Amino acid sequence: MATDDLTLVQRVRSGDQRAYKTLVERYQRKVYSVALGMLKDREEARDVAQEAFVKVYRYLDHFKGDASFYTWLYRITVNICIDVMRRKGSSKTENVEFDETVQHDVSEANLGALGSRLGTNPQKSALRKELAEKIQHALEQVPEKHRAILLLREIEGMSYEDLARTLDIPKGTVMSRLFHARLKVQKVLNEYLELDEAKSGVGTE
Amino acid sequence: MSNQDNPARKKFEPMLSPFVDGELTPEERQQVEQHLAANKESAMQVADFRAASGLMRLTFEQQADAEDWKDFSNEVLAKLTPDKPPLFERLKASLAEMFTYQRGAFVGAMVTAALLVTVGSMAFLLGSSQSTGYANEQLKLQTVKVDQGAHVAPVVMETETGDAIIWMVNDSGAEPDAAKNDEKKKNDEELDPDPDAPSKKAGDL
Numbered sequence: 001m002a003t004d005d006l007t008l009v010q011r012v013r014s015g016d017q018r019a020y021k022t023l024v025e026r027y028q029r030k031v032y033s034v035a036l037g038m039l040k041d042r043e044e045a046r047d048v049a050q051e052a053f054v055k056v057y058r059y060l061d062h063f064k065g066d067a068s069f070y071t072w073l074y075r076i077t078v079n080i081c082i083d084v085m086r087r088k089g090s091s092k093t094e095n096v097e098f099d100e101t102v103q104h105d106v107s108e109a110n111l112g113a114l115g116s117r118l119g120t121n122p123q124k125s126a127l128r129k130e131l132a133e134k135i136q137h138a139l140e141q142v143p144e145k146h147r148a149i150l151l152l153r154e155i156e157g158m159s160y161e162d163l164a165r166t167l168d169i170p171k172g173t174v175m176s177r178l179f180h181a182r183l184k185v186q187k188v189l190n191e192y193l194e195l196d197e198a199k200s201g202v203g204t205e
Numbered sequence: 206m207s208n209q210d211n212p213a214r215k216k217f218e219p220m221l222s223p224f225v226d227g228e229l230t231p232e233e234r235q236q237v238e239q240h241l242a243a244n245k246e247s248a249m250q251v252a253d254f255r256a257a258s259g260l261m262r263l264t265f266e267q268q269a270d271a272e273d274w275k276d277f278s279n280e281v282l283a284k285l286t287p288d289k290p291p292l293f294e295r296l297k298a299s300l301a302e303m304f305t306y307q308r309g310a311f312v313g314a315m316v317t318a319a320l321l322v323t324v325g326s327m328a329f330l331l332g333s334s335q336s337t338g339y340a341n342e343q344l345k346l347q348t349v350k351v352d353q354g355a356h357v358a359p360v361v362m363e364t365e366t367g368d369a370i371i372w373m374v375n376d377s378g379a380e381p382d383a384a385k386n387d388e389k390k391k392n393d394e395e396l397d398p399d400p401d402a403p404s405k406k407a408g409d410l
Contacts, residue, residue, distance in 0.1 A: 015294065015301075020282070029269040046272070050281050057281075131264070155261075175222065178226075182254050
């Protein structure tokens with residue numbers, strides 16, 4: 001049975017670097033994926049993932065253990081990503097927030113198109129490199145904070161409770177941001193799939 | 206049809222994303238399922254959310270697979286510069302690390318070391334108690350013979366353990382000439398008997 005995070009953290013605190021290696025290997029792929037989803041650049045994502053692990057190690061004494069290690073790790077990862085985006089000035093939608101009180105037009109999302117085109121087997125479509133790029137493009141249209149929630153939910157499968165803890169926001173805000181982020185991604189992907197279908201004359205299924 | 210035209214859809218729409226994520230209470234879930242059965246638009250939106258979710262997860266998994274993770278954790282560890290703890294702490298950490306990750310080898314080494322120490326101690330003790338030279342051999346006293354006329358004197362010594370060693374010393378340095386003179390005198394009497402003395406044998410004849 002794998003050793004739990006907290007035990008590994010305690011070992012790291014007592015000077016066991018190999019325990020930290022285990023923690024890094026446990027989360028490296030997902031931390032990288034979140035960073036890649038945020039930044040779109042492989043090299044940058046790798047650098048951010050490394051920086052996040054180094055930072056977590058250096059501040060391990062500040063980790064109280066009242067929250068999960070991984071929520072703390074992802075919080076640091078997301079914060080580094082946001083810093084990088086701001087330094088680069090690439091965060092065009094930095095201060096844009098979806099307002100859940102504002103009525104949004106769901107018809108723009110072309111309901112059901114994505115589900116019917118991708119069918120029940122997304123693997124077939126995911127193999128296409130262009131689609132992966134389109135997902136990155138779709139994510140770019142989503143404000144950074146909403147993007148972080150969407151990525152942590154989809155990649156790590158975090159619960160709303162953990163998302164709220166990781167990003168230090170109320171659970172209601174998590175629900176609202178996640179819904180709007182999904183709607184946006186759905187819209188962009190649908191547009192891409194419609195265009196692709198028109199070009200090739202066939203569906204992706 | 207927008208949400209404004211359908212109050213039921215407007216009511217349930219915020220619950221669709223938590224529904225996909227399994228974040229609703231059983232009662233809420235049941236209500237949404239009933240709504241989905243009656244509302245095709247909401248059902249299609251749920252299908253879209255699920256399709257996009259699966260697609261994103263798979264895409265990021267594939268992108269993480271494309272990365273080389275062989276040296277990532279070592280690169281992270283190389284960047285860590287912890288404060289050097291005292292020697293005792295480092296030894297303690299090393300032993301704890303060995304005990305955690307190489308328990309079998311560690312216990313084996315300790316047992317071997319203990320055996321070596323025991324065998325070494327025994328060899329040392331036996332070696333230090335044995336004398337060198339002829340006394341190294343254990344001698345068993347059979348008989349004690351003393352030449353007649355020998356001038357002997359016992360020398361008694363006691364060992365640390367209380368055993369007694371008795372040496373019979375031939376004190377030949379004090380009387381060698383006297384002994385020789387006695388013997389010579391005896392021989393002379395046998396070869397050249399006193400002419401004045403009556404022969405015992407002749408008298409007898």
